[in-house]
Amino acid sequence: MAPTIPREQMAALFQPRSVAFIGASESSGFFRISWDLVERFGARARTHLINPRTANVFGQPAYERCVDVPGGVDCAYIMVHRGMVAQAVEDAAAAGARSAVVLSAGYAETGPEGARAQDALVAQCREAGITLLGPNMLGFANVAAGVAAGALPGIQPRRGQVALVSQSGAGAGSLTRFAATHGIALSFAVTTGNEAMVTAEDVLDYLIDDDDTRAIAVFAETLRQPALFREVARRAAAARRALVILKVGSSDLSARTALAHTGALVGDDAVIDAVFRQDAVLRVDHLEELLHTANLAAATGPWRSPGVGVVSLSGGACDVVADRAEEVGLPLPALSARTEQDLAAVVSDLGHVQNPLDVTGAGMSDLSLLPRAAEIVASDPRVGFVAVIGGRPTPAPMPAIAKALQSAGAPGAYVATVDSALDEETAQVLAECELLYLPSIRDAMTAMARVSWWGRRLTELDHQSADASGDLTASSSDPTASSGDLTATTRTVVAGSPLSEAEVRDLLRSAGVPVVPADFVSTRAQAVEAAVRFGVPVALKAVSRDLAHKSDVGGVRLDLRDATQVGEAYDAIFDGIAVAAPAAHVDGILVSPMRTGGIELIVGVTHHPGWGHVLAVGLGGVLVEVIRDTVLLPLPAGDDEIRRALHSLRAAPLLRGTRGRPPVDLPSLVTAIRAIADLATALGDSIDTLEINPLLVGRDVVEALDGLLTWRGGSGSPRS
Template sequence: MTTAAASRRDLDALLRPKSVAFVGASDKSTFSTIAYDLQRRFGAADRTFLINPNKPVVHGQATYPSVADVPGGVDCAFVMVPQRAVLESIEQAAAAGARAAVVLSAGYAETGPEGAKRQAELVAVCERNDLVLLGPNHLGFANMVDGLAVCSLPGLTPRPGPLAVVSQSGALAGTMSLFAADHGIEFSFVVTTGNEAMVTAEDVLAYLVEDETTRAVAVFAEAIRRPDVFLGAVRRARALGKAVVMLKAGSSELSARTAVAHTGALVGDDAVVDAVLRQEGVIRVGHLEELLLTGHLAARTGPWTAPGVAVVSISGGACDIVADQGEKLGLPLPSLAPETEARLGTVVSELGHAQNPLDVTGAALMDHALMGRVVSILAEDPQVGMVLAVGVPDPSLPRVRAALDAASVPGAVAATIEQALTGPRGRATLDAGMSGLTYLPSTRDAVHATAAVSRWSAWYATARADAPAPAAPPRPAVRPGVPLSEHGVRTLLAVAGVPVVPGVLATSADQAADAFDGPVALKIVSPDVQHKTDIGGVRLGVAGPDAIRAAYAQVLASVDVLDPRPAVEGVLVTPMRSGGLELLVGVVRDDQWGPILAIGLGGVFVEVLRDTALLRLPATAREIAEALASLRAAPLLRGARGVPPADLDRLVEVILAIGGLALSLGDDLAELEVNPLHVHGSTIEALDGLLTWRGR
């Protein structure tokens, strides 16, 4: 359970307290020992008061029997007592002036219904005392900016850096802090949120985005509890040029109500989250090392002026690996400009053709200034936004660092094979001039991180200049909850500016036979029949008056199998369409994220090929165009295998109109689906439409 979103004032009190009480401090507690050792190393021992009614000295420092005994009171209580003693500790801390509590204790909502009741009681006590709660069931937080470690996270170093970490898992945050210490990654904040009874990861993200020291935020999350807060935070990060990197674990399907239409079957919960993250420019990663190293690189470089990466190495094999892996991950390795090649020719002429990635060979072992000169030249290429130097010999590091410091684009140094900055080799690297450089511990890590930050930089450049999403049109004159037949949906689509195939709602066999020349499709029209094919309510490719009259009777009789027999408006007759492509364009309302637009290959292939792209509405024309380009069927849209190229600009306009109609119908809409949307060159028509309301 969570309460209202935490305010900036609340989080200032929580994450920037002037003094802290360690309630339950004990030499026998590993949590307490780690936390107090961190406070000493952070220089905050004089602001830390140890509370233990049974031991006069803990961790070599005098204790107080209760928080109430601390002279002048405290700002924050770090509660490490057993669950049964937590409420009393909170009451005492509040009486002593505390405005924040960090509760490590477990035994709450993570244990089941009874634990959830205890958690609700904990929240109620905190709210009654105007006290903000972090946790319970987590490992606390560290604020390297102000020199404070209210946590039990081993491996943290007090020197502040530009990357913040937010983790719903305390144990994983501890693991990440150890990894960071080994690899030279420095943090501004590390915050674990645990059960999130009050403060959620989204609240912390929104707070840290505004921190001046923080240039990127890495988030580990199993759930996004406050989508509105999350969206506000990542959009604010975009405005400030800060990256948000996320490792999102777990997945689940939408509830059974979405199975009423094909779109619902395609929009699974994790697919929706993935679409939202991509659309909002959040860098989604797949493992913890990638989370930290991508965040580290993004924090150190910020957005690049160009997405291209130039690579230099002393190893041709490393260049091959970068090229191969970079192609798989979409890392742009642009060809060098002629003037760049000419300048490189004066430096490495004996090495052959200058290219990207560039192998300077073992010559760099003899000439310690060579790699630095190459880095300087590569950094000035107009298509290069970042320079990566792989396997730099130790004697060359000072020159490479100087070149990168002077360059107009950011850069990083990577080890050829996994190498942490610990042990004799790591210390030698640091002593040789590594300190202050952005370091990536292997070629593999470097390719993954640079590819991710390159994609984000390209997104950032276009997102800043992107036109705002169009506003929803006025709500049409339709009563929410009242079922609509296909004929009614066609009317809504046409009014919204969506082209629909011509049609006649026939109420007699003769009217059907006279509707159109050539082959036609006939479909039963009833607001209570959604999947018409299932009952034999569709006939396709019917030609000739007699055949059309017979098909009309068959379609009309199809509802006789239903009990009760639904009301029938008539039989829809439309001309057959052939050639081109059939797309699905549908909108389903997700309980967390609202209306989600699905675009994909439609018709009978929708559930077979599952070639679908998702967007959260409202979406811009650029986002829709990119979604179309991401489909496996995209080559067909561009014209292939005898299919005429689609008018993509017009197709985007039509999809925008469908999305606009869905938005205009408001929160009552469950699904709106056009399947198929027939695309044949510049001719685009909705051939079928379905609309359902929530609760039906």
């Protein structure tokens, strides 16, 4: 998907030659913070102050209007009351401005009147050819270019590799302060506010190609352009640039649960989580974790191996690491025999050689011990990253630790046992020797776990791409390759028209989904004949487009074991529906053999308004919403992804075979799931839910026992 704002316009916004500060005033807190940033960046020469009421602000000359600035202005940084913004934009446009950064509040965030004012502001900017960032935000800072047009405190002029993008201005201000005290250098900091024109996705699209940025930390409340976000995420993965996001706010799309279980399992936040996993986006839970994870990923890139080696001065710290690693999913590999042998020569008197490694307090008296042990651990091929754990960081040991890690060729970090901010001297030493710092075991463990997962996911995507490029394996690995031509199958389906269960069964079968055998009958005698042909026990189900839940009106009879029971059940279904739902038209009865044993799964596809078709696979049956053992996959998804999804279920041991139960036919199961996914996708965006619950699986059986198709707007097929 093409970005909504062309790249040249984004460049005009973020790389202006001159910036006009409209509303510059010594009494404004926003201006004071902004001017401090200008002075930190040494950007006075490109910054022009606009204030019609005074000729001087903080010793700088002030102009009455933008048009008075010699040579004009490229970017207008507007800090005035909402009622004065339109005039400021007009003045800036007359001075040649191509972009406007509007801090002013009182727009769409306040209600309908503010929304109308925001629409008028956007229209004015579009007519003037101005790219608008904001309103209701704190601006931006381009550290590499030395451009300061934001009220963002604490940003240091030291060029970094982490870009911060935040929809929250206050959140961004807290994060820039935090970065300054924890040795995290930024390449960019951008707030987007109301996103009247430029959205967070537009900023990400621009930054993913920025040469100075290796990771982007995103604090998002909403994602307005899902398709563009996914495109940016895929480009980031291909470029080995980390996209780290703290996405706050979640709500369930519960309107469809009256007809389908899938709707209860596929809420907004669950879908976003699945999208992030599929596209190798690192999702975090806390603000501090956002910056630490981005900083780690930017400094190291994906590791050669997902495992982490730990060297510590404290046995207690090693115990904390071991416990926490299992909780966050961080691999702590056993060391190779060669590594253990080399370590034994260094720490032979200090206890057991293992990972995590405790060099004990001897490392305090012999400052060479910790670096030597770290270098040996870093040389282990099973280790992709080394965490060197000690007390509050001081300058003295850092160069030796950095040199040891660099000699071994594996990235690493110094980790403080408890959260410790850096003093200026230590921060300077760490920067000079290029040693990464993580301020606590807690923060280090979560950041390392995220980056380790990121590397593993990138490897999976590489294999997926490589498989898809080969003719022999494209059908099983390429997520865009359909399981068959479904044009003829879907041609007769009219979007929005309800289908009976018999019609849904025919649709599934024609798409290649195995369905339990059934006969459609319209007389009592035919029902008995079908039961004899299948062999008892059998099940009888009413066929009617008018019944949403057939079992609620007596439309389902199970476990019928002789001809008499079948005949009586046939009559009882019609009699019961005539009383419970007299307006319902019953087309006939489906007779099918009862199935026992096996494992009941749910396989459903729903269409999310922002993210498209989403596949849900999990443990099914009547307790599906209680057990909630389900995994989501945005479509398209290849067979390998479906297989991994099945193995990620808590019920996966049942599928693999356990306690004397045989394993299920996994290849046939994956094929059936892929066929269901392809059918749902072929039915288009009008579909709400296509659901099979249950899909019975066993050693030699994969069968859909019940099917449901609903359309957006509420109409759909009945279910049992």
